[in-house]
Amino acid sequence: MNTNTIEDLVAQAAAAKSASRILARLSTQVKNQALLNIACALETDHAEVLAANEKDYKAARSDGLDEAMLDRLLLTPERLRGIASNIRDVAALPDPVGETLDMRTLPNGLVAGKRRVPLGVIGSIYESRPDVTVDISALCLKSGNACLLRGGKESLGSNRALTALIHQAISRAGVPVEAVQFVDNPDRSLVEAMLKLKEYIGLLVPRGGEGLIRFVEEHATMPAVTGGIGVCHTYIDRAAKLEQAANIVFNAKVQRPTVCNALDTVLIHMDVAGECLPRIASELCSAGVELHCDHRALSILGPHHGLNAMPATEDDWGREFLSLTAAVKIVDSLDDALDHIETYGSGHSEAIVTEDYSAARRFLDEVDAAAVFVNASTRFTDGNQLGLGAEVGISTQKFHARGPMGLRELTSYKWVITGNGQVRE
């Protein structure tokens, strides 16, 4: 279905809603077959997808899209194999739909419990990353939800080709093609229109920069999962193993700096800063990291070493860098670190490195974030890494789901209550 007008969009949303009633009752077997068909097609029947992607890529390059975004736009046979492998992982996960929770017999003989059901229609608005089109379609299908997808304009041709591939693949498994709706029109007015469709869309998942998230928060009429903005701290405690701390900080900052769970600020206890900061700074800088340091950190580092270190400004605390930049601050105590994180954190991922049992326990108890870590890299806040298979996004809100959102987080439940004539007294 082409999205030429707002009426077309509404018709797509309504078709998704109708399809969602069928999806809610599909067997696990049929859903898994649909996923395996998609995986196969991505590996073997991808000529049109790659051709469309090449066109998108060339146009985006000549329009001057930056390298990081070009990289996200690009599909290759190898990348398609990676996406196919993720989809097979999702197929292998247990089906959340129908799972029964807290079932019990009440004193009056009623048997009551909750049964997981899909949410209905998931809407998603995201950047020019065609892999997201496939990931979200797969998670929605497996969790019995229909979806309405609106990807970035640079990936329009790729997404059209991928949607055609998905439709063919799921249709062969007996899944209605209306289950996956793609908004094939880059007009911004359709985004606003989509946010008004609460009659059809049960949950909206925006994936993108802060601008998009704020826009959705302000204009969405349906529940939306907001998140993805990660101002992540790693606190090196007085009792840290310093080599471990250096490895964790390096990994959290450098392994993939453009993502939300990458490190933004290192906090270091003053008692160990003299010993560990120079090493950490030198390792980071040799990987190209620019350091924005408070005055105590700067005075430890001194003017020498050829380090790329400069004074931090107030703006640096609480900033999500999404690049090879890190802020560095020396703190007097665990309490100071906790205060700093409470003030400047975004509630995404926070880590402590310590061998001190009580410090670890206090950090886990007191830090209010989607994920709190002891002696590990914040880069593990990720649906796949935490065993959820994949994720439609990472929530930093407390309502409904927090942290990586996988299959189960795309469900609701209903109370199922069976009796033999019970009435209320």
Next chain:
Amino acid sequence: MNTNTIEDLVAQAAAAKSASRILARLSTQVKNQALLNIACALETDHAEVLAANEKDYKAARSDGLDEAMLDRLLLTPERLRGIASNIRDVAALPDPVGETLDMRTLPNGLVAGKRRVPLGVIGSIYESRPDVTVDISALCLKSGNACLLRGGKESLGSNRALTALIHQAISRAGVPVEAVQFVDNPDRSLVEAMLKLKEYIGLLVPRGGEGLIRFVEEHATMPAVTGGIGVCHTYIDRAAKLEQAANIVFNAKVQRPTVCNALDTVLIHMDVAGECLPRIASELCSAGVELHCDHRALSILGPHHGLNAMPATEDDWGREFLSLTAAVKIVDSLDDALDHIETYGSGHSEAIVTEDYSAARRFLDEVDAAAVFVNASTRFTDGNQLGLGAEVGISTQKFHARGPMGLRELTSYKWVITGNGQVRE
């Protein structure tokens, strides 16, 4: 703290937010002691509450408040004992905070799982029912949440006295009084202001009529639990035990007609309507129920019997009566009943009466509602009846919580991940 201005309201919300950080880490013992103190005070130290309530009641009566609302406003020593008993039930329930979910060791040695945490500050806007002030305070305290409460204007004096009682009681247990904030100003502009305080209020629970719910849905900037509107059907299948069906329908309609889980429409399979409708109609009418019947039901009942039966209009389907009125429709099949419920139901509580296994199973599978029943009264959709102790409200949305919201439904979780130096490859 008095709420004279919007600034006062913001200060109350901010104080609640600060207090919520302390509440999140209170021991179960301290929280339970606070609840038991409130229960004791309600039973033994209630002179000021009863005096204030008498004043409220007299003023409301002379202002012409209707009998049902006057009844909800009234407090008596006996009713206070009932409220105290509910609070002791809440104290006896397990503490949801700190409960650990899905903890496991991942292949890389990380130990990861979810830990339940409070939401923060719960806001509630409700009618002139002073018992709600105590119920919500108790549920919030036990689940580690602070609350900001705004009750109806007729109950202002009662709520002030109850808040003073609660503050004294929890303070003696070592709980900060800022945990329970009451908006002691009936000005409507404060309701609108409250809906804008998303910086402080994590979840809003409106309790009241459709007007309030819609207003909150439209204006709340924070997540809100919408629901409480129940258009509830009971379907008497061809294979129903007719005596059981009559009892269930009578209970669902008559036991407490003013509440959301009371029956609104009876659907009867045409094969059994001739036998069971006259009996059901006569029982309902002798309890004062007015019946709005489709033409087939009317022709079964005939013009005689002294029944209070009249033709239904299109408006009657999908209407929440909240009174001694019921709509009656004869359907050709289970499919027709399912279609009718899908078209006119509000997703609250739906029941089938049947001895047919497949019909029961289809009803449970296919009806999309917060609670689906086989052979029981819809009146059981209630936190206390389903073993949750009490409820802050009943959600008919699918996001976060569905059905009765008790302690667990007032929590979120955080991922807790402990390692020994893991970094991501």
